[in-house]
Amino acid sequence: MRPDHNILSMLGLATKAGRVVSGEFMTEKAVKSGSAFLVIVSEEASDNTKKLFMNMSRFYKVPCYFFGTKEELGNAMGKEMRASLAITDPGFAKSIQKKLVNNSNMEA
Helix, strand or coil: CHHHHHHHHHHHHHHHHEEEEHHHHHHHHEEEEEEEEEEECCCCCHHHHHHHHHHHHHHCCEEEECCCCCCHHHHHHCCCCCCCCEEHHHHHHHHHHHHHHHHCCCCE
């Protein structure tokens, strides 16, 4: 099993538990309201989207990672393609972040 498959599985579990918001507007809202514990932006996202979430995440001190394709992120959540998402549960965020670090993905 590829390491990134574990991350996508965890995203699926977090989604089923209702602990994920996705899409640019909802992700931004979660970060600014303090309910986001981890932000994941697709590696395929536009440079503007990546920059927006990098800067916002730094300002609000929320870890932000670039991971997966829009299709992979959407499929993991049982939805259409997603360029950004936020994990709103500290437990899920911690375990997914640990896997992202081990998978050596770039942190913003």
